[in-house]
Amino acid sequence: MANRSLVSPTANPLLEKALADKLMRRSEVGGSLGELEPLAIRLGLMQNTLKPRLKAPQLLVFAADHGIAVDGIQPPPGQGGRVTVDTVRMLLAQQLPVTAFARSQHIDLTVVDCGMAENLPPNDRLMMRKIAHGTRNARTGVAMTLEQAHAGMRAGMEIGDKLRGNVTLLAGVGVGSHESAALVLSRLSDRPVRDFIVSGPHMEPELQGHLLGLLSAVQTRHRHVAEPIEVLAAFGGFELAVMAGVMLMAASKRHLLVVDGVPACAALLVASRIAQPVTDYCLFCRSHNHHGLDQALNVFQSAALLELGMDSTDGTGATLVWPLVKSAGALLSEVANLGDDTPVAADAASEAIEPFAPPTLEPSPFGDALY
Numbered sequence: 001m002a003n004r005s006l007v008s009p010t011a012n013p014l015l016e017k018a019l020a021d022k023l024m025r026r027s028e029v030g031g032s033l034g035e036l037e038p039l040a041i042r043l044g045l046m047q048n049t050l051k052p053r054l055k056a057p058q059l060l061v062f063a064a065d066h067g068i069a070v071d072g073i074q075p076p077p078g079q080g081g082r083v084t085v086d087t088v089r090m091l092l093a094q095q096l097p098v099t100a101f102a103r104s105q106h107i108d109l110t111v112v113d114c115g116m117a118e119n120l121p122p123n124d125r126l127m128m129r130k131i132a133h134g135t136r137n138a139r140t141g142v143a144m145t146l147e148q149a150h151a152g153m154r155a156g157m158e159i160g161d162k163l164r165g166n167v168t169l170l171a172g173v174g175v176g177s178h179e180s181a182a183l184v185l186s187r188l189s190d191r192p193v194r195d196f197i198v199s200g201p202h203m204e205p206e207l208q209g210h211l212l213g214l215l216s217a218v219q220t221r222h223r224h225v226a227e228p229i230e231v232l233a234a235f236g237g238f239e240l241a242v243m244a245g246v247m248l249m250a251a252s253k254r255h256l257l258v259v260d261g262v263p264a265c266a267a268l269l270v271a272s273r274i275a276q277p278v279t280d281y282c283l284f285c286r287s288h289n290h291h292g293l294d295q296a297l298n299v300f301q302s303a304a305l306l307e308l309g310m311d312s313t314d315g316t317g318a319t320l321v322w323p324l325v326k327s328a329g330a331l332l333s334e335v336a337n338l339g340d341d342t343p344v345a346a347d348a349a350s351e352a353i354e355p356f357a358p359p360t361l362e363p364s365p366f367g368d369a370l371y
Contacts, residue, residue, distance in 0.1 A: 007252050052333055053329065060168060061171050062114050065116050065174055066138075067136040068214070084116055092111060097312060129152075131152050144238065153245035156248075160245065167258070170246065170247070171263070172267070173313065177239060181237065187225065258285060258325070
């Protein structure tokens, strides 16, 4: 039996026109709100309604270590030279700006241990989904087995199935995470890996040359790998596998996904190769101002909602765009009826739109083991 994607596209011309008409009536009285209006339309299409409602936003920060880091990989921007476990400890202790922003915006923050080398004691903000104590070195072999890649995606789908709200903000941290993500992005988009590495005036030429040489060697070793799950396994990133699983399950429920950073973009590209419509549910933001993330966003022909020139922990940008996204939703769901936008007219328009029926569980593109 042929598999059918569990993720439904958001395209709905009738609903899109009804949403645009509703916003036009709003603007005739309150004036135009510029880029908030197409954002509001996207939210309505995601939820298949004239009155989108966003609830219980959660920021999930996926943490893992990478075997490739032993070859001289530096901690990513915004991590202050810290190893992965130290960044996670600071997140759990609420010692980073992202945690303050999350609290102020009433966003629940959870760190998901997908494969850190160290074990941490139990914490209310720590979710244990460790696949292994770090991936292997992709320069000398596959970073993870196919079984581990599938296990990571299953863990992510289980997380996505239990999300309390309908808004998920996603980011990844870990030494080697950006490099692993760059390799995945390069192979699946068929673009040079140098496009995706963290580069710019602050990277020393010698370090950049070493990094490019290392990643080129990894690519050469795995030059015949092309299928999404095989690419994921070859180049590694337990956090990428778990993130991709969360994205697929959350999108199947028509949840909003806020994607922050190069690792999150790589996870999304894997997910989109399995179920292309998952990108319909994504908005993009950024916590770093570097060339590699520019190119990662270009893969999806998208731009970040805000450009603040930050160089901080992934997830920071997601917390800062949330008020903007929430405001776009409120434009449709909480502004009092104006002009001819009466409850009767809204109800009539809603009746003309085919309501969303949650998909039944059919054979998964990952195999029966996921269910």
